Amino acid sequence: MASGLVAVLGLFLLVDAAARGSWDVFWSAVGPVTALVWALWLLTVRPAVRLDDDALTVVNPLRTTRVPWAAVADVRLRWQIVVQTADGRSVTCRGGPSIRGSRPARRGELSVPHEPEELRAIRSRWRARRTARPGDRAVHRTWDRPAVGTGAAVVVLLVVSAVAFAA
Template sequence: MTTPDPQSPVPEPAQPPVSAAPDERDQVHRSHAGIAGGILLLGVCAWFGIDASIRGEGRTPWLALASLLLAVPLIVAFTLRPAVYVNDDRLRVRNPFRLIVLPWGRVASLRSGYSNEVFSDAGTTYQLWALPVSLRARKRAARREMRATGERGVGVDVRTAGHGPGARDAFRRGGRPSATTDDGPVRGRTDSVMDDLRELHERRQGADTAQGAPVVRWAYEILAPAAAGAVLLAVLLATG
C-alpha cells in the first residue's frame, strides 16, 4: 500500500505593483513657499549663467555651463519637484530623488513630528518633502491651548500642538477654521493635510482597490544631469 505524497502548499500570487503614473483623480499637495523659492533661485542662476557665458572669457563660459548643469537639477529637485498625490487607492510621494507609490493597504501609519512621514507595512519610512512642518503655526496653537487650559507654558511640545482632543473637529476639511472656533487651536496647512491623509488611510486601507505592491523609483531625470554637471565641473577645475 502506497502512501500518497502530501500536497505542497500553493504559493500565494504576488501582488502586482500599482501604477506609478499620475491619475486624474489625484489631489495634489505642494509647498507654495518652496515653488516660489525655486523660481527665484532659477532666475538668479539663469541671470549669472547667461551673463558669464556671454561676457566671460577663456574657460569661464564652460565653468558657467557646468555649474548650471549641476545646480539647476538640484534646485528643481528640492523646490519644484516635491509633491504628494492622493486618491482613494494610493499615496504617491514625489521626493527630490525618489518616487514612492504606496497603496493605502500597504501604509502602516502617518506621523507628524519635526517632519511629516509615512511608514510602510515593511517598516520603511519616507519623508513627505512637499508637506513641510510649520513650527510657527504649532507654537501659536500651543499658546492658545495654554490660555484655554489655564496653563503657564510648562512642558508644551510643539510637535503635538493642536493635536489634542477636539482640535481636528475645530477645523473643516482643508484646514479652514469654522465660524465658531475663533479661540480654538490654529493649525498649519500641512498639519490639516496630514489629518486628512490619516482619515483617508483609516477609511480605505481595507479596500480591494487599495492593495498592491509598493513602487519605489529613483529620479534619474534629476540624478543624471546633476552627475554630468558635477563630473564636468570637476574636470574643468582639475585641468585648470
C-alpha cells in the same frame, strides 16, 4: 525665496558671460551654476506627496515611493509627515508639510503644534481607501528618473567646467 534668487542670479551671470563672448568664464562657471540650480530644484521644488484612489506616492529628492493604501499602517507627523508601512518600514515625505508650532495664547502656557491640513487629508483618504484593495500591499521604491538623469547631465557639465578651468 532666497535660493530662487541665487539661481536666477547664477543664470543671469552665465547669460551675461555668453553675451559678452567671455567663453572661458562661461565654460568655467556653467558646471557649478547648473549644479547649484539642480540642487535647489531637487531639494525645494521636486519633492511632493500625491494622493490617488489606489496609493500614496512620495517623491523625495532621488527616490519615488508608491505605497498602496492597504500597506499603510500609520501616518504621523514628526518633523515631516512619516508613513509607516505594514512591513515595518517608514517613508518620510520630504515634500510634505513640516511641523509648525503655534504661539501660546497667554504667557506661561505651552505651545501646541499645529496639525497641517495636508496631514488630515492624507489620513482621511487612508481611512476611506485602506480596505478598497486589501490584496495590494506591495510598496514600490524606484529611483526618480528625472532627478537622476538631470544629475548625470550636471556631472558632465561639472567635468566640462573643471577641464575649462584647468586650461
